[in-house]
Amino acid sequence: MNFEIQKRTLSRIIRDEQDALIVLWPSQLPESLDIANPIVSVVRTAIQHGDFELKAGNVLSLYALAGVKSRQVVVVCTEDSTPAHMRRAIAAAWGALKSVKLKNLGVHALADVSAQALQAAVSALAEASYSYTSTLSKPKPRTLKQVMFSMDTVDAPRREALARAQALVQGVEVAKEWANRPANHATPTLLAQAAQGIAKGAGFKCEVLGVREVTKLGMGAFLAVAQGATEPLKFIVMRYNGAPAAQAPVVLVGKGITFDTGGISIKPAAEMDEMKYDMSGAASVLGVFKALAQIKPAINVVGLIPATENMPSGQAVKPGDVVTSMSGQTIEILNTDAEGRLVLCDALTYAERFKPQAVIDIATLTGACVIALGAVRSGLFSSNDDLAQALQQAGEEAGDACWRMPLDDDYAEGLKTRFADVANVAGRAGGSVTAAKFLQRFASRYPWAHLDIAGTAWRSGAAKGATGRPVALLLTYLLSHTTSKVPGQAAAKTPLKTAGRAKPRRT
Known part of the structure; x- marks a missing residue:
């Protein structure tokens, strides 16, 4: 159109x-x-x-x-x-x-x-x-x-706004397309091919890592989720270089669980078909890169997509298993249906190599976030006040709103375990916050934000379908910082302190 x-x-x-x-x-x-x-x-x-x-x-x-x-x-x-x-x-x-x-x-x-x-x-x-x-x-x-x-x-501002809006529409519709596709039409391999198709032309690169490369990197948490699936995992690395190489990139990390059965901790059958939407975070990264290809702004962006199915099988990871993440931290997997944070934690560690200005992960992570915020606002968690404020402002401007949630250290108490450095779940209470606290352990070396889009990525019922969120929020954020330092860049030199402010769709 x-x-x-x-x-x-x-x-x-x-x-x-x-x-x-x-x-x-x-x-x-x-x-x-x-x-x-x-x-x-x-x-x-x-x-x-x-x-x-x-x-x-x-x-x-x-x-x-x-x-x-x-x-x-x-x-x-x-x-x-x-x-x-x-x-x-x-x-x-x-x-x-x-x-x-x-x-x-x-x-x-x-x-x-x-x-x-x-x-x-x-x-x-x-x-x-x-x-x-x-x-x-x-x-x-x-x-x-x-x-x-x-x-x-x-005038010129309106013409520019129209051009950006057209690029945004293309990005949103790419995100909708891949999130709406059934899992057998959106495997990790097909997702990787889509990324390669988008990341063409000057300024773009796309690398797809398989099991051998991921194993060599030591991504034990990601591998644990993927080991029960027949479909091979893919770790997709997209790069857009629109600014000089000296400018540190913004890294977007999209959860790419192309179908989530829950693994051994299997989900109930009702509405399990909607778990094809569990790669909506990955789809939003594809959508942002599609829009960047149209606008070509002066910014550097990296997209990371850990893509796999989460399946039950004789090879699947079991509750109580302990794995070693890429960061070296060991994780006791108490619930195999809390798999999104496992694939994301290794991607967050991988993001360190880009010396990023900021890292934003996007995931349909917790049903608890749906209980907290419904389908109106995405949940925003961040260890950096400037980054959080910039994302919230971008969401308001784009009509793709989010709401900042707390990250008090006390919420991490439930993640303690005798058998590993950290457990992957901490019980039902405050589930969206404890999930974010888990991710925060792996994102201490840069300004970081987490968007929980479990309530906003798709609609259920008669109007079932992907929304394409939060492509608009992310693109607005990126474009508003093409000529200035991304908020939080200076804070990357030292460990960030926890900042706090003041479920169930299954993901």
Whole structure:
């Protein structure tokens, strides 16, 4: 789907040949508006009669209006045109058009909208029109190919915002695609091939490590999770070099459990099919790199994806087994269904070699985070205040919100064990926090943040499907620091102190 933007008036737009036209109607109209325009005239009459209330998301559908080339016209109120109201308005407008087969669509704003609101409109339109097709015998792909935004004022910031929004849409849809695919269509090998396909062109590199290389590195925790699976593990290393080599990269670590049965600690059968989404963290890393390939910002980024299935078999790791991680720390695996933190801990140790500005891991890690935050905000844990603040701000700006959770040292008490340096679980209480405390042990040499996306990576029920989160949050964070030092860089020289502030979907 291609997005463009032009400086046009409504009087000019109504003469264009388009399958449909969405008119974004603010609560306060500009004084320069042509009240004789046929659309304006009809809507003003509807407002006077109380048939069109000026609240965000309210729509008025018009058909075959005299003087308007587009047969389908949907007028939707954006109220004050904030990003949140813009998303609501676009979703409502698409709802009025979703039964129409559209190839090209016009979207005209009667009042100027901010660059941020424009990006929200693009993202909302892509979300509303998205269609999964990969494993359907008779797919119904998205028919919409061209979207033309227009308004009275079009400047460089808005054009740049549109270009970034288009790149973001591509990234989000890559993340959705791979998270939505059934596990037999998204094996570690296929995930690695997807990464290699994305990381092409100048500035990109992709290396895929197999069992032999991972064994040589000493990734005992990752190997333990993978040993019960027939599908071979893959450790995917993606690199985007958009800045001088002297600039330390931001490292993104995505949990890539392509299917999670729970291993020997097997999950109940109900809704186990949703465990194909347990690689949503990995999918978000693929999505970010897809967007970077379009934008080519001046920043260095590394993506690490430890990919494997978690299966029960005669070779599978057993509760009570003790393994040695790449860091040298030994781990007693009390629950094989707490496997995400095991693959991540070795990846976090591997990240040290890049001398990173910051490391952010992304994982559908705990059902406890779903209990705490639901499906609205992702859980944010960080040992660095600057990094946490920057990520939270990026989430708010992108409409992909997160919420900072505590990391008090007392939460780590439950991870103590007589038989290893640390246990991989600490009981039900505070499960999302104790999981983060486990990961923190392996991320002490750089500014680190952990995003628990167990509640936000996908929807269940009739609307089941991947959301593509938190690609928008991550991309916004990266782009806002392309010309400045990433928060927390200076703190990397010394060990970081714990910072604190003030489940169950199964993952």
